Amino acid sequence: MNHKPTFEAIAPDFGKSFTYQRFDENKMNANAGWHFHPELELVYINGGSGKRQIGSHISYFRDGDLILVGSNLPHCGFTDKLTGNKSETVVQMKVDFLGNNFFDIPEMKKIQALLNISKSGIAFYGKTKRRIGEKMEILEYQPDFQRLLSILNILNELGSSDEFQVLNAEGFSMETEVKDNDRINVVFNYVKINFKEDISLKEISNLVSMTIPSFCRYFKKITNKTFVQFVNEYRLVHASKLLAEQPISITEVCFESGFNNFSHFNKSFKAFTGQNPSEYRNQLKTVLQ
Numbered sequence: 094m095n096h097k098p099t100f101e102a103i104a105p106d107f108g109k110s111f112t113y114q115r116f117d118e119n120k121m122n123a124n125a126g127w128h129f130h131p132e133l134e135l136v137y138i139n140g141g142s143g144k145r146q147i148g149s150h151i152s153y154f155r156d157g158d159l160i161l162v163g164s165n166l167p168h169c170g171f172t173d174k175l176t177g178n179k180s181e182t183v184v185q186m187k188v189d190f191l192g193n194n195f196f197d198i199p200e201m202k203k204i205q206a207l208l209n210i211s212k213s214g215i216a217f218y219g220k221t222k223r224r225i226g227e228k229m230e231i232l233e234y235q236p237d238f239q240r241l242l243s244i245l246n247i248l249n250e251l252g253s254s255d256e257f258q259v260l261n262a263e264g265f266s267m268e269t270e271v272k273d274n275d276r277i278n279v280v281f282n283y284v285k286i287n288f289k290e291d292i293s294l295k296e297i298s299n300l301v302s303m304t305i306p307s308f309c310r311y312f313k314k315i316t317n318k319t320f321v322q323f324v325n326e327y328r329l330v331h332a333s334k335l336l337a338e339q340p341i342s343i344t345e346v347c348f349e350s351g352f353n354n355f356s357h358f359n360k361s362f363k364a365f366t367g368q369n370p371s372e373y374r375n376q377l378k379t380v381l382q
Contacts, residue, residue, distance in 0.1 A: 110186065110190045110191065110241070111184060111185065111186035111190055111241070111244065112132070112183075112184070112185040112186070113182075113183070113184055113232055113233075113240065114182075114183045114185075115180060115181070115182050115183075115230075115233055116172070116180065116181040116182075116183070117179065117180045117181075121172075121173070121174065122170055122171075122172055122181055122183070123170075124170050125169060125170035125172075125173055126169065126170065126282075127146075127167060127168075127169050127278060127281055127282050127285065128167065128168070128169075129165050129166065129167040129168070130164075130165070130185070131164050131165055131187060131188075132164065132185040132186055132187050133161065133162065133163060133164055133185065133186055133187070133188060133208065133211060134160075134161070134162040134168075134183065134184070134185050135159075135160070135161050135162075135183070135184045135185075135229070135247070135248075136158070136159070136160045136161075136162070136171055136181065136182070136183050136184075137157070137158075137159050137181070137182045137222075137225070137226040137229040137230070138154070138157045138158040138159075138160075138171055138172060138176070138178045138180075138181050139157050139178055139179040139180045139181070139182070139226060139230065140156065140157045140177065140178045140179045141156075141157060141172070141176040141177035141178025141179070142154060142155045142156065142176065142177065142334075142337050142338070143158075143171060143172060143173070143175070143176040143177075143178075143334065144169075144171075144330055144331070144334055145158065145160065145168075145169075145171055145216070145260075146168060146169040146281075146285075146327075147160070147162055147166060147167075147168040147169075147214035147260050147261065148166055148167060148168070148213065148214055148260065148261040148316070149261060149315070149316035149317070149318055149323060150214060150260035150261050151323075151326050151327050151330045152216075152260070152330055153330050153333040153334055153337070154171075154216070155337065157178060157222065157226065158171065158216060158222070159216065159217040159218075159221070159222040159225055159226055160214070160215065160216050160217070161207070161211045161214070161215045161217075161251065162211065162214055163208070163211035163212035163213065163214065164187075164188055164211075164212070166211075166212060166213075166214055166261075167277075167278060167281070168214070169285075175338060177338075180230070182226075182229045182230055182232065182233075184229065184232070184244060186244070188208060196208065203249055203252030203253055204245075204248045204249055204252050206252060207248060207251055207252035210259060213259050213260060213261040213262065214259070214260035214261055215251075215257050215258070215259055215260065216257065216258045216260055217251065217254060217256055217257045218256050218257070218258070219256040220256065221250075221251070221254040221256040221257070222256070224250070225247055225250060225251060228243060228246070228247055228250075229247065231243070232244070261317075276301045276303075276311070277312075277315050277316075279300060279301055280297060280300070280301060280312070280320075283297065283300060284323070284324055284327055285327075288324060288327045288328055288331065288350075288351050289328075289349070289350070289351040290351065292324060294308065294309065294320065297320065308320070324351075325361060326365070328350045328351040328352060329350070329361060329362055329365045329366075331349075331350045331351070332346050332347070332349075332350040332352075332358070332362060332370070333366065333373065335349060335350065336370055336373055336374045337374070343370045343371060343374075346370065347359075347370075358370075
């Protein structure tokens with residue numbers, strides 16, 4: 094687990110200033126790991142449900158997703174063979190893909206504000222998700238120049254929408270030294286693989302060669318969460334995923350998510366989602382009928 098975090102190098106096709114990709118059951122998005130890149134990333138997931146991890150934010154989406162990830166904001170891939178989505182459309186572009194000062198002109202004011210917020214990650218919902226999702230899927234059939242104009246129009250509409258959630262509302266600091274980025278990514282990767290086990294502060298501190306007090310201060314400074322809070326949220330989001338996708342008992346969900354006390358699991362899940370696990374699963378069945 095001492096490997097470096099993944100830096101994804103994104104190169105647009107020759108003669109293009111941005112990258113457009115579409116994935117479906119015949120062509121899956123293979124980049125599921127924890128990674129980051131300088132490019133902005135706009136992702137539309139048509140249907141399905143799954144886990145999103147962007148910065149220190151972890152949550153579970155249902156009925157598809159529309160997400161804007163800012164420059165160098167670490168995130169995991171959003172879909173896999175279990176997500177159940179029809180397709181995934183991805184647009185990636187550098188902040189200055191239209192020139193250094195293009196977004197500084199008055200007409201780009203809404204887009205400029207959107208790009209600033211995107212540093213924390215944004216999820217869109219409601220009519221915005223449906224309308225923009227349709228526009229993103231139409232990109233597949235457009236020539237390059239029309240596709241560029243459509244992307245600008247999409248960004249402008251997103252900048253005008255109030256149907257959004259800032260995912261790292263308390264901030265996620267990536268304005269740190271490279272070694273700090275390496276550290277936080279090693280920690281996140283370790284939690285991703287080992288969240289079902291007990292992870293002691295001593296164990297995780299040793300992993301990044303820090304004392305326990307230093308690690309606790311460092312983690313809180315970067316993520317605005319304690320390490321224990323982060324691990325518990327990861328487990329609860331995994332539990333949400335199991336409740337939605339797997340026909341197993343709630344007791345099994347509890348233990349498969351890394352909890353060893355059913356009463357504590359129930360209490361934590363209700364505090365996190367506003368519903369106990371049974372209510373959450375029943376509501377999901379109603380939505381999917």
